[in-house]
Amino acid sequence: MFRGPALPCPACRRTYEAIDWIDAEHCRCLRCREDFDFISFPALSAKSEVVRPQAITFAEDSSCFFHAENQAEKLCDDCGRFLCHVCAVPMSGRTLCPTCIASAKKNDVQLVTSRVVPGGAALLLAVLPILMWPITCITAPAALYLAITGWKKPQSLVKPRRWKLLVAGLIASLQIIGWCVVVGGLFLNSATL
Amino acid sequence: MKNPYTRLTRSPVSFGVYRHLWLADDHIMQVESTGYSENYQRFRFEDIQGFFVTTSNWRIWWNIVWGLWVIVAGLAFAGALSNYETPVVSAVFLIIGLTFLCWNSLLGRTCRVFIVTKVQTAQLGSIGRRRTFNRVMARIQPLITAAQASLVNNEQEFARAAETPPSIPAPPPLSST
Numbered sequence: 310m311f312r313g314p315a316l317p318c319p320a321c322r323r324t325y326e327a328i329d330w331i332d333a334e335h336c337r338c339l340r341c342r343e344d345f346d347f348i349s350f351p352a353l354s355a356k357s358e359v360v361r362p363q364a365i366t367f368a369e370d371s372s373c374f375f376h377a378e379n380q381a382e383k384l385c386d387d388c389g390r391f392l393c394h395v396c397a398v399p400m401s402g403r404t405l406c407p408t409c410i411a412s413a414k415k416n417d418v419q420l421v422t423s424r425v426v427p428g429g430a431a432l433l434l435a436v437l438p439i440l441m442w443p444i445t446c447i448t449a450p451a452a453l454y455l456a457i458t459g460w461k462k463p464q465s466l467v468k469p470r471r472w473k474l475l476v477a478g479l480i481a482s483l484q485i486i487g488w489c490v491v492v493g494g495l496f497l498n499s500a501t502l
Numbered sequence: 503m504k505n506p507y508t509r510l511t512r513s514p515v516s517f518g519v520y521r522h523l524w525l526a527d528d529h530i531m532q533v534e535s536t537g538y539s540e541n542y543q544r545f546r547f548e549d550i551q552g553f554f555v556t557t558s559n560w561r562i563w564w565n566i567v568w569g570l571w572v573i574v575a576g577l578a579f580a581g582a583l584s585n586y587e588t589p590v591v592s593a594v595f596l597i598i599g600l601t602f603l604c605w606n607s608l609l610g611r612t613c614r615v616f617i618v619t620k621v622q623t624a625q626l627g628s629i630g631r632r633r634t635f636n637r638v639m640a641r642i643q644p645l646i647t648a649a650q651a652s653l654v655n656n657e658q659e660f661a662r663a664a665e666t667p668p669s670i671p672a673p674p675p676l677s678s679t
Contacts, residue, residue, distance in 0.1 A: 319554045319616035319623045346555040348639065350646055351653040352620070353551035401528070418506070422542055429537040465540055467507045467524050467533055 314353055318343070362393040374406070385409055418466060427459030428473030435480040449484035452477050507531065510638050514630030515564075521628040523638065528649065530642060532628055543624065547642075547649035551618045555635060560612040568606060571599035609633065 313330030317323065321341035328345075330336045337344050362379040365372055371381040373393035381391030387409040397404045401419050413420055435452035438445045456478035460471065506526050513520035513535075520535045528548075534541040575595035582589030611632040616625050629635050 314552075316618060317623065319618075319625070320556065320614070322623075343556050347552055348555070348643075349552040350550055351650040352549060353618070355650075355653040419544075423539060424542075425539050426535075427538065433537065466542060467505070467509070467522070467531075467540075469505060 313347075314349070319345070360394050362395050387413070421463075421466065424463060424465060426465045427455045427462065428464075428471065428477070431455035431459060431477035431481075432473045435477040435484070439484075445484045446488050449481045449488070452481035453485065456481060510641065511628045511634055513628060516627075521626075523626065523628040525642065532624075532626060534627075545617055545619060545624075547646045548653075549619045549621075550646050551620065553635075553639070554616040554618065554623070555632075556614050557632070558612045558614050560630065561606060561609075564606045565603065568599055568603040572596065572603055575599050 311330045311332050313328065313333065313336060316328060318327045318338035318341060320343045321327070321338060323338070323340045327338050327340045328336050329339050333349065334347055335345070336347055362373070362376065363382065364378060365380050371391050373379040373381050373396055374390040375396050376393050379393035379395070382394055383392045383397040383404050384390070385392055385397075385406040386403040387405055390406050390408075392404070392406055396406055398407065398410060400410065405413070410420065431452050434448050434455065438448040456474045459474050464471065507524040508526075510523040510525050510530065513522055518536065520537075522533045522535070524531045524533060529544045529546040531545070532543040534543070575592050575598075578592035579589045579596050582592055609631050612630055613632045613635060614625060615629045615635055616623050629638060
């Protein structure tokens, strides 16, 4: 019997013993009876590095900002704090502390996990209600608001284009102008009568 | 600013949420898009331990759906022909059904792909076909192998160190008494 890596079944996420390895590239889950092909990389068999911080031995040693009892070994590339082996997080060729990672999460392209992209919503809000045109008196200002407020917001990481906002803003503006003309015409008609 | 991402896959057929896979210099990123918001999941090349691939039944189910469509449209088409009418509408429906049936069959086997890293096993919903997976792997496998080249060298050093027997120091010369 082939002895493969100790991995849980990805389909049923059952116990580690559930996977029966046929060979290095094929296995079967004994619980959910699902057959898998497996493509492995060297990281699977690589020994994980055990990080052990050094304790301060001399009074003159610099201590970690977050762990006063640990000796500082690195500097945060962002804020310059002294960091022990545990707190120094390697990130895209830089060394950062946990605080800088937390604060950078919103803006750093490498760390951001989600973004609101109002372009699609603004475009839908501007175009779809045309099928039921009376409600455009509500949706057009909303679409215009989304287009204006979304212009300065950070865009999608993968498709950083603003054409949807521009088109949505134009269509919404035209709808608002149309409503102004209609309402103005009605008002003038009633005034002349 | 130049976009650092290149598209690897387009989203498979889904409702509400679209998943794409993008390639960057040192990682791949799965984007889940709802139209209003996007969620990003990054997998760095040096962290990827492997991929699980399993065949799914989606191709069969879609073939059944389009097959039923074709049967219904075909019956309507045949009925109109037998009544000496011009079957325009049913012909359009028949062509649509046949097109999707052939397209779904030609796209190849459907599959589910899971990526294994040091900390998680996540499904790559952006890959729905075996052919797409092979294409993506052909693109990223050399990159992952290159990123993990140092790990291979370390392993080889460990193996060499394990194979080489420890040198035994020569015993001290016997002192003549």
